[in-house]
Amino acid sequence: MHDIVNAAANFIHLDAVNIIYLFLVGFVGGLVSGFIGSGGAFVLTPGMMSLGVPGLVAVASNMCHKFPKALVGAIKRARYGQVDVKLGIVLGISAEAGVLYGAHIQENIKKAFGEAGSNLYVSAAFVVILAVVGGFVLLDAWKTYRAGGGDEEESATKIARWVQSVNIPGTMVYFKSLNARISVLFTIPLGFATGMLAATIAVGGFIGVPAMIYVLGAPSLMASATELVIAFVMGLGGSLKYAMHGLVDIRLAMIILAGSLFGIQLGAIGTTYVKPFMIKVVMGVIMVTVLFSRALMVPVYMSQLHLIQEIDAGTASLLKNVSFGIMIFALALGAFIVLKAMWQGHRAERLQHAAEVLEHGKI
Amino acid sequence: MSLTKKKPYSKMIILGIISASLYILLLSRQEFVTQYFAKGGINAFLPIITAFIFSFVHGSFTGSFWTVLGVEAAKKKKEAQ
Numbered sequence: 219m220h221d222i223v224n225a226a227a228n229f230i231h232l233d234a235v236n237i238i239y240l241f242l243v244g245f246v247g248g249l250v251s252g253f254i255g256s257g258g259a260f261v262l263t264p265g266m267m268s269l270g271v272p273g274l275v276a277v278a279s280n281m282c283h284k285f286p287k288a289l290v291g292a293i294k295r296a297r298y299g300q301v302d303v304k305l306g307i308v309l310g311i312s313a314e315a316g317v318l319y320g321a322h323i324q325e326n327i328k329k330a331f332g333e334a335g336s337n338l339y340v341s342a343a344f345v346v347i348l349a350v351v352g353g354f355v356l357l358d359a360w361k362t363y364r365a366g367g368g369d370e371e372e373s374a375t376k377i378a379r380w381v382q383s384v385n386i387p388g389t390m391v392y393f394k395s396l397n398a399r400i401s402v403l404f405t406i407p408l409g410f411a412t413g414m415l416a417a418t419i420a421v422g423g424f425i426g427v428p429a430m431i432y433v434l435g436a437p438s439l440m441a442s443a444t445e446l447v448i449a450f451v452m453g454l455g456g457s458l459k460y461a462m463h464g465l466v467d468i469r470l471a472m473i474i475l476a477g478s479l480f481g482i483q484l485g486a487i488g489t490t491y492v493k494p495f496m497i498k499v500v501m502g503v504i505m506v507t508v509l510f511s512r513a514l515m516v517p518v519y520m521s522q523l524h525l526i527q528e529i530d531a532g533t534a535s536l537l538k539n540v541s542f543g544i545m546i547f548a549l550a551l552g553a554f555i556v557l558k559a560m561w562q563g564h565r566a567e568r569l570q571h572a573a574e575v576l577e578h579g580k581i
Numbered sequence: 582m583s584l585t586k587k588k589p590y591s592k593m594i595i596l597g598i599i600s601a602s603l604y605i606l607l608l609s610r611q612e613f614v615t616q617y618f619a620k621g622g623i624n625a626f627l628p629i630i631t632a633f634i635f636s637f638v639h640g641s642f643t644g645s646f647w648t649v650l651g652v653e654a655a656k657k658k659k660e661a662q
Contacts, residue, residue, distance in 0.1 A: 229615045232608070282628055286636030294644070298654060457632070461618075461625035468618050468628040472607055472635050479636070479643040487647065490654040567655055 229467045230270050240266070240470065241477035243549075244283070248478030250552045252291050252485020254501045255445025256423025258478070259284065260508060261549050263420055264542060266470060275467050278460030280420065282471040285453030287478045292446035294486040300439050302395035305430070306447025308402060309409035313422060313448050314455045316413020324417065334522035341519060343418050344512035351428050352505025358432075359498035372494055378435030395430075395440040408433060409448070416452055423449065424505055431498075438497040439489055488556050491563025500552050507548035514541040589645045596642035603635060 230236075243265050247258020259280055266276035295301050328336040374382070378396075386401040393400065408429040416422030423445045430441035460466050489497070514537050521529040529537075607614060618627045647653070 229619070232611070237608075282632055286632045286640075290636050290640035290643075293640075454629070458625055458629060461628050462621050464619035464621035464624075466619065466625075466628045468614060468631055469607060469611060471628070471632065472604070475632070475635055476604065476639060479640050480646070483640075483643045483647050484652065487652055487654050563655060571656075 229275070229469075232469060232473075236269055237473055239269070240473045244474035244477030245481040246477075246549050246553045247474075248287060248291075248481025249485045249488075249556055250481075250500070250504065250549060251287065251446070251449075251478070252294070252482035253442065253488050253556045254423065254497055254504075254552075255427050255442035256421050256449055257501075257504055257552065258549065259420035261545050262474060264545070268542070271467070271470065274460075274465050275470075277420070278457070278463075278465035279467045279470040280474070281453050281460060282457040282466045282468065283474040283478060285450050285457055286475055287482055288446045288449035288453055290479055291482040291486055292443065292450060294483060295443035295446065295489065298443075298486070298490055300443035300489065301447060302393055302436070302440055302444045303447060304391070305393045305395055305405070305434075305436070306444045307451060308391065308405050309412065309426065309430075309444075310448040310451025312406045312409030313413035313416065313426070313452045316410035316415075316422075317417045317452055317456055318413075319410070320414035320417025323414075331523065334519050338516065338519035338523060340418055341512045341515050343415070345509055345516065347415065347419075347424065348505045348509040348512070351424060352502055352509060354432075355428055355498050356502030356506055359495050359502050362495040362498070372437050374435035375432050377433055381433060382435055393434075393436075395436040395444060396434055398435070400434065404434070412448060413452060422452065424501075427497075427501060438494040442489070442497050442501075484560075485556060488560040488563075491567070492559040496555070496559050500555050503555065504548050504552040507551060508545060511541045511544035511548065514544070588649045588651075590649060593642065593645040593649050596638060596645060600635075600639045600642045603638060607631075 243262060244258075247262055250257040262280045262283075263273075263276045266279065267273060271279070292301055292306070296303070324336060324339075327339050331338075381404050382396065382398040382400055384401060384404075385399075386403055389401040389403050390399045391402055391405075392398070408426070412422040412426035412429065414422075415425045423442075426445050426448055427438075427441045430436040430444060431438055436444065457466060517526060518529060518534045518537050520526045521534070617624060618631070
């Protein structure tokens with residue numbers, strides 16, 4: 219943690235190219251976040267590090283742009299009636315505990331196995347969680363698409379119906395997104411897991427959103443909107459903690475915020491044009507693509523830990539660049555799907571409007 | 582999309598000017614900012630307050646920016662309620 223001592227000395231010089239780069243990545247990250255509730259952070263942290271920002275400062279500055287962004291997104295989506303504030307706060311508080319615990323585990327792993335060990339742990343978490351959850355989300359979206367694109371209302375899964383049926387006196391809370399009373403004993407571990415993931419791979423929403431949909435029974439649109447409240451609660455607590463150690467580079471955070479607030483507004487508007495299953499499509503596609511990016515790095519870290527035969531520096535650097543490229547591609551692909559779905563929805567609405575005007579004219 | 586509603590041009594312009602001024606201030610005083618905002622302890626509130634101010638001003642600006650461009654929410658909201 220020597221960074222803390224002279225963090226200010228580690229703050230990089232910003233030129234026009236750096237500013238534009240951060241602004242653009244912020245915009246795309248914001249667009250995706252506005253739509254699926256999270257995402258973007260997995261590109262922003264390594265993106266800042268590639269500019270020479272120390273790891274901890276990158277994580278801290280990313281977090282300090284995340285909570286104001288999530289706040290703006292949550293307010294916007296609350297106007298569309300998609301946010302369950304109570305569920306967001308309840309999950310957010312337990313997520314905060316998860317973040318602290320997750321960070322503690324990270325520190326211990328780093329102490330015991332060094333930087334490469336910590337990187338291997340993060341990448342392994344990425345691969346396993348994204349494969350299981352991402353695969354499941356994508357499969358579910360595919361089934362909905364095959365069944366006619368999800369025109370009918372989403373139905374709760376078997377697990378969600380069971381969770382909603384369990385009555386544990388003294389722990390029951392009503393949540394409007396679920397239209398049911400559920401025990402907080404179910405929400406606490408889910409929030410905790412969301413926070414732990416956020417501390418590990420920077421994107422807690424990859425657990426939070428699917429958990430709200432499949433385990434609690436929230437509709438996709440409400441789950442992704444409520445994730446923004448969780449991100450706000452988690453981000454605010456995390457930023458304060460990092461800022462106390464002087465690790466937040468407010469310039470970086472605010473430049474990324476400049477782009478991401480354009481993006482998050484657009485992403486939030488986008489959710490009003492699409493069928494709910496599109497949230498799952500975008501989320502699943504990003505998760506599965508990012509999975510390949512991280513999987514490529516696993517052999518590099520394993521070789522650094524001498525678990526496998528050593529990989530030469532050229533190959534390691536190639537793998538690293540390809541991995542970063544795939545990560546940017548994942549985010550761009552997500553943004554493309556959002557914009558395309560939004561454009562199609564907008565055009566359909568315009569055509570319908572024109573038809574109505576024409577009909578009215580005839581009468 | 583909205584042809585009948587008046588677009589918030591003046592709101593966008595005013596908020597845009599305030600937002601740009603905030604950014605110019607932040608980037609022209611980099612040395613001061615990096616020195617004082619990263620001192621830790623009670624100074625931790627400086628970046629947090631800054632983030633709230635920027636999110637309020639710049640968030641309102643970007644919101645009216647898309648409205649002026651005609652990018653607004655679908656009329657028939659597809660809330661999953």
